[in-house]
Amino acid sequence: MSQYIEVGEHRLMVLGGNQNQPGIPIIFLHGITLSANFWIPNLPAIVRENIPWYSLSLPGHYPDYYQPELLTADMLADILMSAIQKLVGKQQVALVGYSTGGFAALNLAAHFPSQIQGVFCISGFSQGKWHGFLGWLQRQAQNGVMGKLFCKMLCKALTLNQASYKLGCSINIGDRKAYWNAPTLETTVDAVYPDVIKHNLNNIVDLFEWFADMDISHLLPKIQAPTLILSGDRDPVIPLAQAKFIASQIPESQLIVFEGMGHMFFAERSLAYQNLLTSWIIEKKL
Template identity: 75%
Template sequence: MPEYIEVGEQELIAIAANQNQSRIPIIFLHGITLSVNFWTANLPPIVRENLPWYSLSLPGHYPTYYQTELLNVDMLAEVLMSAIHKLVGKQPVALVGYSAGGFVALNLAAHFPDYIKGVFCISGFSQGRWQGLLGWLQKLSQSGAMGKLLCKILCKMFMLNQALYKLASSMNAGDRQTYWNAPTLQTTVDAVYPDVIKHNLNNLVNLFECFADMDISHLLANIRVPTLILSGDRDPIIPLEHAKFLASRIPDAELIVLQGMGHMFFAERSLAYQNLLTSWIETKLCNPNQ
């Protein structure tokens, strides 16, 4: 059952499994406009069957509420870390984050190094000014009342039905043929779409604007845990050059680039992602020295 977590003026939600396992918990963080159910369609067997895992929502995503004051880097870290402590206590955790969830994972590792054991960052970033379709929507969110209204209208249009949602999302892909043919595309959309259509559009527009002002580039050197940066060389939202920048600034980082992949790893390179995450868990989290 979903668990609601109140942290000050924020409310988050988490879903979890295998909590009775004694291994290190893994916290999964979804991307902006998605939901906690994103990861239920994209877990490798080693996680789904054997490890304690938690999918934790970002602020402002259905079905939770979000105070309208603008989030900042420090507040975001404090809210998410407090939620994690309420879920698992003050034991160390591993983080797996996608896109904005990748940013959150890096931010947590920089702010709270004693509580983070490792980071698996997929198409993440340290500076929240996006490119591509999301970047365009983000610019609208920063363009006064009319820009915000147009941003909400477009978001609503993209969410009218699953076909339009998948079509809009395809603009974030680098390998669109694989994207459209992937079985994981439909299973993922089936998992998130019932939540997506209930998002508060004011919250999303606020978040677009908030992220544009967030930058943790100066904090990357504080991340001392093993960090895997997974990127595609055709990502229209977070260019490969930014992934290379992350890897160059994080002391114990490894960069893996999947050729032809854009921003939609779960449909474009699902098997490669699952194999990489499984290997990372086995080598970084499950060896006898962990």
């Protein structure tokens, strides 16, 4: 059952489970253009059955239709921490973030180091200039009114139906066979698509533009929490070099590289990811 949290003018969606179970809550943060429902088909059994968890939507994504004049890394950290504290108070949490959600997790851990017990960053970044097709879209969003209009038209075309959405996402893969044959591709698209088509595209293209100017590289050494970084060596959006840089800057970090994986971990390496997350939870005693 979803609920909504108001943080200032922003309205964020929250899903969760096992709130009465002992343990450190895990906060899941999705990637750009996705939704809080992204994580539902991608939770390993240990989380679904035993761990208190929440999936929190990012600002600018459905159901958040508020259009600020600007969003910075500092503002993003404050919004998300306010939402987290409305859920769990001052209790420490662990963070699992994918892509832009990975950036958000690192950003939270750097801004609020005493509040974060652990970070699992999947295909995340510290500097928001993307590569590949998403990077090209991002540059269109930076190119004035006409560029943003073009970007919105492309986003609309790629979300006309689930087939076009899956095809659009396939631009970001490294392992085509694994992606198209993954059962989790269908379940994940089924979960997120109803939310994706409700996004305000004005918000989405603004986020594309704003993230290009975000850089928390200088803040990474402030992260105190043990940080596990997962990357694919064929990621066209966030190159492996970015993951290696992040790992080099965080005092207690570990980098895991999945060979052949692109940016769509949930379909390209679903079982390996779930096993890795399960091992991380057990090792860190979450």
